[in-house]
Amino acid sequence: MKNLISLNKYFWKYRLRLGLGVIFIFLSNLFAVMSPEVVRYAIDYTISQVKFASLLNGFALSGSFGSTLTKSIVAFSVIIFAFALLRGLFLFFMRQTLIVMSRHIEFDQKNELYNHYQQLDQSFYKENNTGDLMSRITEDVSRVRNYTGPAIMYIINTVILFFMVAYTMYRVNGELTLYALAPLPVLAVCIFFVNSIIERRSEAIQSQLSALTTAAQETYSGIRVIKAYVQEQMAEKYFNDESIEYKKRQLKLARVESFFFPTIFMLVGFSTLSVVFVGGSKVMNGQITPGNIAEFFMYINMLTWPIASMGWVMALIQRASASQKRLDEFLSIQTKIINPNTNKHLIKGGVEFHNVSFTYTNTGITALNNISFNLKVGEKMAVIGRTGAGKTTIANLFTRVFDVSEGSILLDGIDIRSINLHELREQVGVVPQDVLLFSDTVTNNISFGNDVVDEKLAVEFATRASVDEEILRLQHGYDTMVGERGVMLSGGQKQRISIARALIKNPSVLVLDDCLSAVDARTEHKILEQFNEVLKEKTAIVITHRIFTLIQFNKIIVLDKGKIAEEGTHDQLLSRKGLYYQLFELQQSEEKN
Template sequence: MQNFSLQKNKGKKIGEFNTLIPYLRKHKIALLFGSIFTIFTNVIALYSPLILKQIIDFLQEKASKEVILEQVWIFLGIAFISGVFKFAMRQTTVVVSRKIEFEFLNDYLKHLQSLPISFFNKNRTGDLMALGTNDLSSVRNVLGPGIMYTTNTLVTFCTALYFMIGISSTLTFFALLPFPLMSILTWSLIRVNHKNTALKQEQFGRINSTAQENLSGIRVIKAYVQEALEIQKFDKLSFDYLKKNMAVTIVSGGMHAGLAFLTALGFCGILWVGGKMVITGEITLGSFVAFNTYLTMLVWPMIAFGWVMNIFQQGYTSLGRINKVLHTIPDEENVTEKLDKNSPIDIEFKNVSFGYEPNETVLQNINLKLPAGTSLGIVGKIGSGKTSLVNLLSRLYEVGEGEILLNGKNIQSYTLKDVREIIGCVLQETFLFSDSIANNIRFGVPDEQMDKVLETAELSQLKENIDEFPMKFETILGERGITLSGGQKQRTAIARALIKQPKVLILDDSLSAVDTQTEDEILKGLKKVMESRTTLIVAHRISTVQNCDKIIVIEEGKISEEGTHEELLNLGGTYFEFHERQLLQEELVETE
């Protein structure tokens, strides 16, 4: 079984945000300009209180109208320039965050495509979708508002503090008294909210999975009249999400309220001490107004600090969830051979054993040789390991013990891409995309001409049915190919495999949904195709495999019988019993 684990970094704990470093480096110039614009925006805006101070002092001194008007124009000019830089700041930083979101999402999807099937067996589709939407949005908030407001807060705080000390160091001391309490409050509540946010994000993943399953299985739900039950289940999940969301909101709200209260206490102290200083003439009224304006400017950074910390905390939690996927890697490929895709393929299973879990055995000691151009029929009861056997050949899973040889070389010595390119596989569960029938058939070779599409459709006995549709092969299918019947889906999948002109053809119970007459016609059409290809056919019907060069019977993960159709009948074992049972079933159908 494919083994994958969290990627390690020489035993050191990796910071979750380290994942973003390559993206930040790529856009470092834009981020640098964004930071510069942020600094200019705040520094220029912080000159406004000084102009306001001068205007008030001039008014007290009964300065001329022209002098006051000049200060007003300067005030308006500063406001305009600050606005221009603020616009530039948002256009650079926020746009960069959107670009990184776009690149990160593409890389996330690309990574998902590279993971083994065993990963998707253990992770729900809805959870993976939630990571690429809701969690990624939280990460983007770190890169956009998070970075922008962090810079904004630091620059405003430092610059305003500088001007405040210049006006009065005594007033500044009293203004900063609540700040230690504000810091303790912020960090304490952020630690509480970290766990709450993780629980909220996990619950959102459950909701997403349930919604996805409900929409995909809507026909089953309606067929069994279970709409009310599913609505009830979803309502409970949504209510749990509401409670977890409220837990986050309550803590965040408490943090903002606490910061606002402590800030108000600071203002009360400033009004008391500063009022006395104005009365005693230690500072002018203009200086006092300017000081209070700077203090007001500090209020937003302090409240924003809590908000920004909340953004970073949510982003950290979400990125941690995403990193569990990004750090999950398949076993490294040990490629030592180049696969000749033009030559016929010999297949050999040597002492192959396999299990989906470490202590589980699905296939045991499989030994099998299949020369190039020959066909193998595989029969057995449900759950005996037939599909597992062919899945190992296409390397959807890796062997646990033993080896599979292609042309005498271990299959793992070739790249996954090379192995899968020579295989045309019709899976047990037929999946078709919401696209035209023609595009579904040429999925493996998107540039293939229409005449090849028609040719393979003819071989799979599909063309006659599709020609009856108004749009013929340009008919757009519903989700999972719902427009077509079960037999038409299977025949579309067969055409999709044949158009690749594979060297190895795998048909995994791919004729189960067609009647015996259609099956016979399809097999006749495939006979010529199979002559130059190594073919494996998994089936429950004996009629599907009886003309194969070799047939094996799998029981409890082991090959119990092996031979041609006639040899196995003469053996009088399990294959013979299958054959007799199916003959009896056919006779019963005919008598009805």
């Protein structure tokens, strides 16, 4: 329950709707409580008038008396109908305020969580599954809405109705009221003990739902690999096992609820029996009227559903509490990549790595060890090395996907940790090793880094990335939807669209991380020729496992096991006949073969 305290800020934000909702609940219950009183008057009046009419039997007045009684009954019916109509009207207003309030809170929560997701650093996404993230922003937020809407509404309604009914019943007969309400303490004890069980089992259900969502998400994302290795049955078994576990946890909760709800109705039944026996004897003793018995029955019926629903409401609250706990777990996580300020900053392109070391916290692997180099504005550098040498880590550190463990990275002599993070990433273009395209048109994917979509500009940079001709051969050209993660395109096409997406930003510094690994030699040659023109006045770091001779690099560093093994120009490194020379000879041999 304490987890739900964090929702108070939303209740305060929508306090006007909440306040109006409480007023409408009070008014709707006021007319509901008044109706049994009218029924009591109608019954007692009718009984007394029928007795009186029997005395007039055979007299001339008996006919007109019957007509008067009929008119009175019609008048009572009209009053009851009017009360019911007014109650229904205020019930409508009640739902329009409280339920609509819960939808606003749901909207705010989803946006808060989504925005928080975007602020978190890469280490968070390495430690958490996409399915779990999706489950929290959908299922958990939905369960919390059931608390901020229906649960709150029913609790307020039950409390107000209970006190209004109890007061009205007590005015009629205090002793009979005590008999009618006697089962309620037993009900309170049941709710107290059952709540803790429901909360524990609700948490277990939500946790398993996340695992089930993750299993489904991984299957959908990797469906091509699953089919390629003929592992459909394995994937089905894995999902089935997770589904069975989810079903077991749901059934455990259902068993508790199946005991809880009948117990509530049984206690309400005891209340009705008390009114029948005790109230009947009091009618015979003349302490109350038959109309009072009818009135009490109506009041008990009024309380039956609100009281019976408390079991369902408490289940909603416990599920919401478990879900809010999961939401708060993520909302309490703070990003390690802090934006130091919001100042505008123009990056010219001078780059310096000063004794940079980096260790991945989740694995303990040291990817870079004491790396130092510098580039003047407009210079080009190649970073070459075998797989696992630490090349991609340089790209990640440069845009502060991670922060350095030791040392510093300077841009124009300023530590990047003191530069506005938005400005840094906006003015540094990165073509990542793992290309991701969004399920959108080719034009929108190329223009992703720009505020305005310009189709002519998209065509221009697609041409520079040597992918224009292939885009035009697609069914709808630049308006073709590329599918989830660019599934409709080849690996080479995705890489070149990613290059165009980085170039269209017109960045001051460009980092290309093994961006030509999926293209053929002819296309690679065309792209490299374009690079000489595109990168002419830009600072560029080209990370690759291949050696490009078509680009005139001012400097080449060779990484080996996270350290700089060699540094120099192409000719200098060949003359030393070290690791660079070995890689070059191996590449030449592969190209000849």
